Amino acid sequence: MVPVLTPLALIARRWTPTPRTLRRAALSAVVMTVFIIVTGGAVRLTGSGLGCDTWPKCTDESLFATPEQGLHGAIEFGNRMLTYVLSAAVGWAIVAARSTKPWRRGLTRLAWAQFWIVMGNAVLGGITVWAGLNPWTVAGHFLLANALLTVAVITWQRTREGDAAPRPRVPRPVRKLSWALLVASALVIALGTTVTGSGKHAGDSSDVPRMPWDWADAAHLHAAAAWVVCALAVAMWLVLRVVDAPDDTRARARDLLIVLLAQGGIGYVQFFTGVPEILVGAHMLGSSLMWVAVLRLALSLRERPLEAAATLPVRPGSAVAAAV
Numbered sequence: 001m002v003p004v005l006t007p008l009a010l011i012a013r014r015w016t017p018t019p020r021t022l023r024r025a026a027l028s029a030v031v032m033t034v035f036i037i038v039t040g041g042a043v044r045l046t047g048s049g050l051g052c053d054t055w056p057k058c059t060d061e062s063l064f065a066t067p068e069q070g071l072h073g074a075i076e077f078g079n080r081m082l083t084y085v086l087s088a089a090v091g092w093a094i095v096a097a098r099s100t101k102p103w104r105r106g107l108t109r110l111a112w113a114q115f116w117i118v119m120g121n122a123v124l125g126g127i128t129v130w131a132g133l134n135p136w137t138v139a140g141h142f143l144l145a146n147a148l149l150t151v152a153v154i155t156w157q158r159t160r161e162g163d164a165a166p167r168p169r170v171p172r173p174v175r176k177l178s179w180a181l182l183v184a185s186a187l188v189i190a191l192g193t194t195v196t197g198s199g200k201h202a203g204d205s206s207d208v209p210r211m212p213w214d215w216a217d218a219a220h221l222h223a224a225a226a227w228v229v230c231a232l233a234v235a236m237w238l239v240l241r242v243v244d245a246p247d248d249t250r251a252r253a254r255d256l257l258i259v260l261l262a263q264g265g266i267g268y269v270q271f272f273t274g275v276p277e278i279l280v281g282a283h284m285l286g287s288s289l290m291w292v293a294v295l296r297l298a299l300s301l302r303e304r305p306l307e308a309a310a311t312l313p314v315r316p317g318s319a320v321a322a323a324v
Contacts, residue, residue: 045281052129097110174239182298184228188226252296252297
């Protein structure tokens with residue numbers, strides 16, 4: 001009995017993306033993830049978080065924003081529509097990964113992981129609206145978006161590599177330092193949500209609950225953690241020069257230092273100028289760029305040679321192909 005092919009298997013049977021197309025598909029998911037993080041921040045900063053009264057509809061009677069909801073409704077509904085653009089970018093990455101020859105199961109799973117995170121975060125966004133912009137669900141919504149960014153960056157990197165076991169490019173102590181930098185950076189991002197969760201940009205002009213501490217104290221703790229990240233980044237840059245790390249790895253460390261310098265400057269300026277909306281938005285963009293830079297640096301410390309990527313191709317009509 002001939003198995004019935006899934007739509008993805010049918011596409012893979014007729015199309016093979018070039019390596020460049022595969023990389024572009026993965027990069028599109030990275031770019032759209034950063035974009036939707038920033039636009040999600042714009043929703044909060046413009047006070048449009050409850051521009052749509054409910055979810056998944058915009059009002060109890062209408063799927064779309066109505067004229068009565070004004071600009072806030074249009075902004076919130078527009079951001080919801082961007083989820084479909086993000087889903088399209090992730091879908092392109094899934095199709096490209098599935099259609100690569102030979103088929104790369106691990107790469108396909110990474111692409112599918114992005115899809116499920118997008119769906120989960122859409123539901124969490126709806127819960128956030130139902131909860132009246134509860135700061136804890138808002139923070140979770142932002143952190144899950146960063147989880148998506150993590151998987152998207154890893155997928156993008158994996159499109160440039162083979163499927164063999166990773167080989168280290170630097171000594172073990174350097175890799176441990178990289179792990180410390182990753183953990184500290186993740187902590188900075190998490191602490192940033194406690195600043196916004198207790199600060200004045202609640203996301204709506206109504207009485208929105210805030211986290212139960214002073215936002216200035218949260219900002220000081222966030223800044224202290226950021227200084228730890230800066231110290232670790234400088235140490236990494238110096239250590240990579242000492243161990244004569246590959247040029248691309250040292251370039252990643254340099255890029256991270258540049259992003260941290262800009263991000264730190266924006267952070268301090270916004271704190272001492274009353275956290276204006278435009279600077280908060282720039283700081284959110286900087287947060288995403290910092291996380292991308294940290295991940296790229298960590299991923300550059302090991303390699304998976306392309307010539308070792310020889311996995312057996314899956315026959316288009318096989319049971320395995322039909323199941324994917």
